[in-house]
Amino acid sequence: DAGVIQSPRHEVTEMGQEVTLRCKPISGHNSLFWYRQTMMRGLELLIYFNNNVPIDDSGMPEDRFSAKMPNASFSTLKIQPSEPRDSAVYFCASSLSVGKLFFGSGTQLSVL
Amino acid sequence: DAKTTQPPSMDCAEGRAANLPCNHSTISGNEYVYWYRQIHSQGPQYIIHGLKNNETNEMASLIITEDRKSSTLILPHATLRDTAVYYCIVRVATNFGNEKLTFGTGTRLTIIP
Numbered sequence: 001d002a003g004v005i006q007s008p009r010h011e012v013t014e015m016g017q018e019v020t021l022r023c024k025p026i027s028g029h030n031s032l033f034w035y036r037q038t039m040m041r042g043l044e045l046l047i048y049f050n051n052n053v054p055i056d057d058s059g060m061p062e063d064r065f066s067a068k069m070p071n072a073s074f075s076t077l078k079i080q081p082s083e084p085r086d087s088a089v090y091f092c093a094s095s096l097s098v099g100k101l102f103f104g105s106g107t108q109l110s111v112l
Numbered sequence: 113d114a115k116t117t118q119p120p121s122m123d124c125a126e127g128r129a130a131n132l133p134c135n136h137s138t139i140s141g142n143e144y145v146y147w148y149r150q151i152h153s154q155g156p157q158y159i160i161h162g163l164k165n166n167e168t169n170e171m172a173s174l175i176i177t178e179d180r181k182s183s184t185l186i187l188p189h190a191t192l193r194d195t196a197v198y199y200c201i202v203r204v205a206t207n208f209g210n211e212k213l214t215f216g217t218g219t220r221l222t223i224i225p
Contacts, residue, residue, distance in 0.1 A: 043215035103155025
């Protein structure tokens with residue numbers, strides 16, 4: 001199994017630009033999570049899906065952030081417009097068993 | 113979910129057992145203890161979880177006290193590759209609707225050659 005696949009690994013963009021992060025969960029997993037990690041705030045859950053349906057998006061910082069899961073094998077996290085304070089590592093994770101998450105390698109986002 | 117308390121950092125000599133403590137004095141009867149670790153620049157990795165009995169797998173052992181107010185993760189023969197931040201998380205293992213995990217600050221474990 002290839003594990004959770006995230007792309008791109010690194011993204012550098014300018015303030016105001018749209019950023020789209022992508023995630024392919026492990027096949028057969030029915031829950032998908034988006035986390036953000038910074039030095040100041042640690043690992044924060046942004047949103048999670050169950051069976052492609054968003055269940056809890058209370059961690060999404062503001063309307064500039066949106067996430068979709070059009071099918072069981074793909075999810076996107078979009079930031080529009082991006083701001084320097086969005087700079088962070090964004091992780092995607094998937095799971096089949098409650099509490100046992102498998103994380104991707106993350107996307108390092110830098111907004112200049 | 114119950115709150116956990118972990119020491120911010122620990123050192124352990126290579127080849128020795130690393131014992132990482134976690135306090136969760138407000139844990140409820142239906143809450144499990146989960147352990148994850150995060151090696152530098154990688155995503156968190158699941159290690160082990162348990163409810164009240166001690167658990168062991170190929171990575172580690174989990175010892176939960178009888179009153180369940182604290183637990184210890186044991187890496188039996190630590191190697192340099194075990195240097196990471198270790199997170200102790202307590203949560204209810206329910207199904208649909210409440211799967212999220214909340215990570216605290218964890219313990220930064222450094223294995224010393």
